[in-house]
Amino acid sequence: MTGSALELLQPHLLAFMGKGLLVTLRIAGLSILLSFLLGTLIGVIRYSRQPVLAPLAGAYVEAIRNSPLLLLILFCRFVIRGLRPVDAVTLAMTLFTSAVLAEVVRGGLNSVDRGQWEAALSQGFTYMQTLRHIILPQALRRMIPPMVSQFITVIKDTSYAWVVGVEELTGSGMIILGQYGSTAQFFAVFGFIALVYYVLCHLLSRLARWQERRLLWLSY
């Protein structure tokens, strides 16, 4: 096979890769958003030391964190019925990422001095008010770096979707390679895929550093 890499510069192929990228962004965006909410909830519950809920949250976190994401994706795809493949992947990534983020949230909350609780409660704040206005804002700044590195992991892990047949970025590239399979084309396609992931991950870490600095400003 001796096709030139330039053969790949056709509008319909670029559009096809663009569609794949949108699927990647959709899975990543939804998973990040949903797991941020669910992860914060689970993290706060585990931190709260509630008699029944906290151990349940702990069991959830450990059960999920200590097994591969791929297993959860396959589980959601094949054991749970009636979900579209793309939704099964989004669900699996949300469940998985929530467990990781819950630990980040708990770690951030633990890093805030317990004296802050006593001070706020003694001023007449309720439990929820203390958490919302005193503890979480202080914990948030320490949570941002590990959270963002997890979000970057989410973007990268969307590539597992191809395993269950979702045509995201990597999958689209593989499909194109089925037709344009010369060595030059192979390197061009993989180079392009890698570049897109690289740019996405970099943009996210840039955004996080900027946000971190802004929060630092606001805290003065």
Added chain:
Amino acid sequence: MDRFAWFKWQALLADWELFAGGLARTLTTSACALGLALLVGTILGVLGTAPWRVARAVNRVYVDLIQNTPLVTQVMFLFYALAHWKLYLSTFAIGVIGLGIYHGAYIAEVVRAGIQSVHRGQLEAAFSQGFTYVQAMRYIVLPQAAYVVLPPLTNQAVSLIKNSSILAIISGWDLMHTGDSWSAETGYYGPAYVLVWAIYFLLCFPLATWARRLEERIARTRGGEVKPA
């Protein structure tokens, strides 16, 4: 629940040797890949703290490129690229190389942070005693860094065991692939996935818990903590 019917578990039990083989493949792959990742990571981590700009640039480019692209893409690339070069390696070898390269980048960051946690004076003292840079690293700095990097390294090992499931996408007959193809053949997804989950959990949970305890102990005794960047 019919998805977890008793006869399906019995079928699973009858084929236990298949899963034992998958587990063995997961363990050998993880062990070899961890060895390679430690080698790559230590060398690149040391380069990252070296006094030469080129060495630090090599570290930055490697870590940056590997950490910002997916493992799936890297392994698929390796799998097909080698074939394009008429180089046919076993899926086991591809898994070891792919995982070694990927986790090498993370371990490089762990090692770099560990070296930077050792006081600079140690290096200067070693130089003043006539040690070369490599000797000072080998005999003075790395042994001291080894203790503080143990928890994050263990976490990397846990992450590597989980990521070894990547073998499933190149038909590597590891635990994940065994579970997946057995259940595709029989249609008994439920029991197979539960068993595979339980085995991964038994491998990862004790390691992760040990790492956390050790980290807490080091934080207490040293009054500081070391985390991979």
